[in-house]
Amino acid sequence: MLPTSPPTVRFDPLDQDMRFHDFGVYDEIRAAGGVAWSPERGGFWAVADHALARQIASDHGRFRSAAGVRIPPNGTPPTFALEYDRPEHTGHRKILTAAVGPRVAPGLDAMVRGHARALLATGADGRLDLGAGYAFRLSLDVMFELIGAPGHLKDEVELLAEALFLYRTPLPDGRDAAGRLREILQEMVASRTAEPRGDWLSEVVARGRDTEHPLSEQEVHGAIVALLVGGHHSTARATACLLAHVVTHPELQETLRAAPERIPEAVEEAVRMWTPLRWFARTAAEDVGLGGVTVRAGERVLLLYAGANRDPQRFAEPDEFVLGQSQPNTHLAFGWGIHRCVGMPLAQLEVRVAVEELFAATEWVAPYDDITWTSSTEPRRIPCALR
Secondary structure, three states, X not given: OOOOOOOEOOOOOOOOOHHHHHHHHHXXXXXXXXXXXXXXXXXXXXXXXXXXXXHHHHOOOOEEOOOOOOOOOOOOOXXXXXXXXXXXXXXXXXXXXXXXXXXXXXXXXXXXXXXXXXXHHHHOOOEEEOHHHHHHHHHHXXXXXXXXOOHHHHHHHHHHHHHHHHOOOOOOOOOOHHHHHHHHHHHHHHHHHHOOOOOHHHXXXXXXXOOOOOOOHHHHHHHHHHXXXXXXXHHHHHHXXXXXXXXXXXXXHHHHHHOHHHHHHHHHHXXXXXXOOOEEEEEEOOOEXXXXXXXXXXXXXXXXXXXXXXXXXXXXXXXXXXXXXXXXXXXXXXXXXXXXXXXXXXXXXXXXXXXXXXXXXXXXXXXXOOOEEEEOOEEEEOEEEEO
């Protein structure tokens, strides 16, 4: 029999305390059976159980994405593919896969390495911030080149990513972040409409004028957001977390330097431990029994991927970094089902290359000052001595 009073948890996705205290909430939800009701932001079901989260993410018929995957909405255009259901999702995914999918990513290796080496060269005095100066800048440089976006917007796009998609805070100057993002998108589209180039941005803008299957303006904007913003901050955080762990754990650094073929294992364990995109929502299309509760049609479900990735029912040492504990088909750091991150191959490549190139340029790396964490999954400043 289903409980008349479901387990509850006061979990607010916009609560700034969640920057550092989210793991305890995930434990609380799993202790209640893996799913609990939060009355915050209009009410939703929070899921931190690995099996349940994977089940929901795979059930695209009963759990939909088109109503939005963020609680509450952040005012940006629906993200291409991610916030659409079939059949629109299928066409969207093909467009993104052509830019960053598994067949394309290996060919981007040289470009990623070039950016990594250029950034490492800035540490000529033997010191470099491997956070803001390397991990976060690397993903920006890669994505801007891949898209063909104007380089002068890099710093502003990073601010917008934090304001809209990470911590949902106002811009430092008080401007509306969603409004500013719309302005940037309109400027980009207008520029490529007037003067097309041989880049991905021009191709997407041209699809808005396709005579057979044109993309709407909203879809064009959403496609740009998917790569320009979505393709940057999640990879940057994953890279920074792994680097912070490597430089503060000498035995791990020794292991990876001696056996570089194990770096991909470290990448997968890092994204499990410090899942960069901690949660995404779905909306129930019908009444569904789920883990001992009934989710009613129209109710929202927040998939807490960061919590599912520390589920002791799935991982033997969920709160420990253990090489080999995670594989791409075991953790949920990139989501699951038809909405699994289309940029996963590129993200994996970027994080791996960041470590490989750091090792190639140095004999040893260690912090010379405290690492500054701005959340439990973001070491923004990693001041290191390179030798």
